[in-house]
Amino acid sequence: MSVVHKKSFSDPKLAWFKKARFGLFIHFGLYSRLGRGEWVQYKENIHPDDYAKLALAFNPHNFRAEDWVSLAEESGCRYIAFTAKHHDGFCLFDSDLTDYKITNTPFKRDLTAELVSACHKKNMPIILYYSQPDWHHPNFVHLPGLFKDIDVPPAGFRPDWNSYLSYYHGQVEELCTRYGRIDGIWFDGAQKGEKNWQGKKIYNLIKKHQPHAAVNERAGYGDFFTPERFMPGDLPGYLFEACESISKIHWGYYRQSPQYSVQHLLSTFIRIMAKGGNFLLNTGPGPDGVIPQYQAERLRLIGKWMHENHEAVYASESIGNSGIQYPLMKKENSLFVFLPAWPDTDSITLENIPAAEKAALLPETPLVSAMSGKNLIISGLPPLAPSSFPQIIRIDFKKFPVIKAAGKKEKLPCITLENKCLLPAELGERHGLGFKGKKADLFKSSRLDYKKEGEEFSCEFTDPEQKINWLLFVKKAGRYRVGVLLSSSGQTAGTTFLVKAGKKQLEFKSSETYSVKIPAGSRVIYNCGQQIMADKNYRWQQAGLLELPQGNVRLSFSVKEYVFGCQSGKIKAIMLSRKK
Template sequence: MSLQTKAFTVPDKWKWFTESRYGMFIHWGPYAQYARGEQVLFREHLDQKEYAEKAASWSPKHFDPELWADTAKKAGFKYACFTTRHHDGFCMWDSAYTDYSSAKQAAGRDFVREYVDAFRKAGLRIGLYYSWIDWRLPAYFEGPARNPEGWAKVRAYLHNQVKELLTNYGQIDHFFFDGVWPRNADDLGSIELVEEMRRLQPGILVNNRLGYSSTHDGYRADGGIGAGDSDTLGDFGTPEHLIVADQKRLWESCQVMTWRLWSHVTGERWKPADVLLDTLVECAEKGGEHGGNLLLNCGPTADGEMPPEFVERALEIGRWLEVHGEAIYGSDGGSITEFITRGRQTTRGHYLYLIIRFWDGRPVMRLADLSSRVQSVKLLTTGQELAFEQSGDELFIKGLPVEAPSRLFPVIRVECVGKPQANEWGRQRLWDGDPLRVADWARSQRGTSVFADGRER
């Protein structure tokens, strides 16, 4: 398995990922019947047999994968990732290695097959989630040292299921492992498994939740306890509930639309559409050549319906993307100049996009420290060409309306001669860069003293 460095070039087979920027995560399984999160079995220490009986009897009647796919497409998602098996061990496909599945129990349906067929037909890239962990299997937690025979069976089961998923469902573009704890990459044989995955699916992207390896990651004080993210293994990083750029590879931030839980929860609080859109924009702004995607979650109900709160917010963002998508899809990152007092920035080729979170109603906007010569400025939200004046590294954008032209974020597109560039001040930010520049700025413009005029007494 090849290791990537900070300067890696994205292969052509993976450029769809950086073009997409926006994916849909789907957490759905028999745990939705409890409506208290996907980990309810463990977190509430439920009776294992009772849970299994309820899972086996689960038979959702309103699951319509084509409706899901249609909604995802209208919402502006470019790919999706579906939970084939979460930590409870229930399989959402027709596995040859267990009867604890949607296909062999009451539902009698291969939900992975239905998802793949519908989303592929709608033109979305296909991702699959698979949990290493299985709360039903003692040997997983005992491990190879305490139970070598049991562990060998568990590991074979895991490997066989992953290979099964990558053999029976056509092209799989994206694979999301989860739940390494308390094992590591050497226990799991994850490096060998990924090699086999690449043989079965040469174009696949595999995430970094493969466990720490003594060979590739070296000694880690936590022994891999936690998310199991590897510093070196995996094609893309997966920061969860936060946005942190991974400098070594592609990355996507996985986030919920609610306050915390991934699967359907009765009474959960929902984030508003502008907060969710800002999360997407922040990912794109921080992206650059190494990725910067948002994988935004939906937790369908036990009966197979997308919650109306999800649909409402997703479609509102989708309508914004219909107009402003060029600022997100295939963008090259942003934050060319300091812009936090207004909003965020992304770039694409010769364009700089000003994504305005705070519309103040003033007719003129000043953008400091842009060294590139500007050719044109457009209010992308309405299509209006805007007058502008450029004086040195200052750009003044004129003729802005008093009222914000969009309930969500209006976008101004600045066309530059060549790739947008900033001066030295623009490249260095608050709490960063050379502090002497601040001293020079203060000295040259006001003096050195604590008095109002800056003059020494």
């Protein structure tokens, strides 16, 4: 089952989200009081009881929901996503299921209710972020070593997964039924997967109450992918929303973080938009409930550019930008060419684009268009950019052309299998999308296991949809032994892998190649130590026998079932050897 429902892309109830382009993410909570980011409880090993004391003086007395919504409008945002509950478990809404909430602080008011109401008054769609991981709730089941889980939960915690599921499902239902129209739910617990979170069940619950709501994929099943702080690959036919923060470090209020420039943020937005996705830009209000001036200034400058280029941004559509040198958008018979940086010369070359009727640098500076072979040359650009903002060229055609990317897609290399061959991870083709719209991760290894020199890579899976394919030419049909070079901790040992070739397949479970010991007194291992251990502990494991026919064969490797969240362990290579 795919983590994103592909039919959502053409669902008319989600058309608002597809057209929105730009949203404002707001991270706010108890952590804002400390000013060291939203992960401060986890990273600094603050005991939940001590962290909870922050609520005794939590009073964002200068908060005005109307100010947040007005700033979103000024910024050109078409929706807001707000952290109703983050990983610390503190609720910024008046839940009946916990006392750990904002109405039990000196502030006393339901901040979420006020924000939703202000959004409704301005016809601003509102999405509520809800974290399934919870560092406060005593029934949450923490798996030592799993990302976002506490390695050694405090005394007094009573792990009970069914009780916690009832709590989390109940709170999501509260958010969907108490505030009128809610335009989406934004989950953030991808590390445990659909089976643990009951992702499809919670998705159906949300749709029952809010049919038009956009639900992300981080409970294991949703309407859209959420790439985070990276430029996604091609996601044609899927809804997706890439998120980034104005603050380079953290999402919640962090006093000492560098702030990204307007140019950088607009450049990122343009590239995401041209790929067909939304851009969700985050701000972190201070402890008084006010968005910092240095972030508000950036948002207003972005809004100025958005409003000046309304037609190119909001009234246009993506044409798919894989392999194209400039971000492109279209409207009717016009092509918009975005220039995130000013060109080095007074002309640009657009490959494989036919002759145009006219061209202009927006708003109205005429440019010259001419053909050179199959390429369109746009010349006459001024010696200096009109402003420091990204510029846009509009090109008009008599009839909008078919635009194809230059170059050819690289073919998967065919590996000859006579009696024995090695299939390195990097020579395979990664297929299938997991959380955040990512293919299986490929990592450079720090040691060599099967080479004498050069580089080796390893691959890690986070979703059963992800797989590696190799193309083989099998000279002799027969039964082949399958060996796998893998690294697996005590936690990921027992993961069920699947090797397929045509209609034949082989299942096997991984064995432990190393163990992780938690230092005495530590509750969190949030560093690269485990990754370093994994990279030093690859071992060959025999998976079994697989029948291969003579001729061209596509062999695939994937995960069938996880035993430790969505972590699979890492594989470097597969060895095939013919059984005599």
